[in-house]
Amino acid sequence: FNSTLTTHMKIQTGEKLFTCTTCSKSFRRKYHLTIHIRTHTGEKPYSCKTCEKKFTQKSSLSSHIHIHTGEGLLFTCTTCNKAFRKKSYLTDHIRIHTGEKPFTCTTCSKSFRFKRNLTIHIRTHTGEKPFTCTTCSKSFRFKRNLTIHIRTHTGERPFSCSICNISFIRKSVLNWHYSIHDGEQLFTCTTCNKSFRFKSNLTGHTRTHTGEKKRKCSHYDRNNTNFGYKTKAENRTKSRTKNKRFALSSFSRC
Structure with missing residues (x-):
């Protein structure tokens, strides 16, 4: 009873007894910490x-x-008649029609329609990554990225192709995968309007217009058509030289 009373008194004084071991944020009640940990x-x-x-x-x-x-949709938008349960939701919604962006970043002056978007944006300046994987301790800036990352541990692949049953971690990858079945060409050259299924193919094609050349390896010239044969010849020469040296050293020890 005494411990319960002590805890109660600390809650009344505003003392925060429960601390998150991941980000050190403290809470007055254990229930709030439990929700935060999620x-x-x-x-x-x-x-x-x-x-x-x-x-x-x-x-x-x-x-x-x-x-x-x-039920409980009491607040209605006069522009599109969409209804909301809370007035604050309606206030946020109205900004879609008015274009108002009242939340401004003090670092780069970029403005946002919703406060939550500003909060997320600020992390690009601070580098804060509040969402941490409990399995490998890797941290992420966005909660959705953590959700996707966790699937690499659990093996969950919730997005399946209805044609070939291959499953994917991300919905965006599934959407891209469907283009393989329907032959859709997603990437189009802005110069000649030629289309490609893969972005890498478009990148290579674009060089035919710009004249840009691929990066060359500092060790060899991939444009040399005799590269493969030259390498094999050099390897054979090195092997023969090595064997010859070994034979001479063996003879000298006899």
């Missing part, structure tokens, strides 16, 4: 039964469910 681990234990979207907090799931049920 921002590092990427854990989302609460899932929507309708669309399978996952959340770190139960309250976030409850708010999300209203999107499907339509």
Whole structure:
């Protein structure tokens, strides 16, 4: 009872008893620390039964469910009639129509529509990487990058091709993969409009217009058509010389 009372008194005084071992951020209640730790681990234990979207907090799931049920949508946009549960959500939404960007970076003066976007942007200046993998301790600037990285440990490949059943870690890679099946040419030369399936092919093609040459290796000239034969000849000569020296040294010891 005494320990419970002591903890309660510290909470009342504002003392933060629970500290994150990853980023040293402190919290007044253990429950808040538990939720915070999920921002590092990427854990989302609460899932929507309708669309399978996952959340770190139960309250976030409850708010999300209203999107499907339509309950509690009290604030409506007068421009597009889209409704929101909270006035703050409507305020954020209206900026899409007005183009207002009230959040400005003090370092580079770049402005953003939402505060969360400014927070993420600031990390490009500070180098902060708050999302850490609990398996290998690698850190990331964005939570989505940590989520993708964790799949390299778990082996999870949630995006599968409906044609050949090959699975991928990223949805963007799956979208690119589909172009192989449908023959879509994604990369187009701005000079002659010729299209290519792979960006590397476009890069090579572009050099035919610019006249740019590939980087040459400091050890040999790949443009030399006799390179392969020359190397083999040199290797044979070195091998014969080595064998000859070995034979002479063996003879001298006899």
